[in-house]
Amino acid sequence: xxxxxxxxxxxxxxxxxxxxxxxxxxxxxxxxxxxxxxxxxxxxxxxxxxxxxxxxxxxxxxxxxxxxxxxxxxxxxxxxxxxxxxxxxxxxxxxxxxx
Numbered sequence: 858x859x860x861x862x863x864x865x866x867x868x869x870x871x872x873x874x875x876x877x878x879x880x881x882x883x884x885x886x887x888x889x890x891x892x893x894x895x896x897x898x899x900x901x902x903x904x905x906x907x908x909x910x911x912x913x914x915x916x917x918x919x920x921x922x923x924x925x926x927x928x929x930x931x932x933x934x935x936x937x938x939x940x941x942x943x944x945x946x947x948x949x950x951x952x953x954x955x956x
Contacts, residue, residue, distance in 0.1 A: 866941035
């Protein structure tokens with residue numbers, strides 16, 4: 858079981874928000890945003906600051922994924938958070954370091 862943050866990165870793409878901009882808007886470190894892109898764990902304060910900055914609810918940026926669904930998502934070619942992050946303007950592989 859894990860949480861998926863694909864919704865966050867889709868929202869960022871839709872609103873044309875760069876990771877650096879989200880970091881500045883929400884006062885969340887680039888490291889924490891990178892963790893979200895890798896499906897890592899962050900504390901609820903990080904999620905709340907992001908939601909406040911984006912004027913949305915937690916359910917708008919994340920979803921719970923049971924293990925079986927996780928396997929089927931990987932198998933049917935759904936877009937991963939990492940590949941969604943790469944679609945965000947101004948994103949490159951080295952931009953996850955620092956703020």
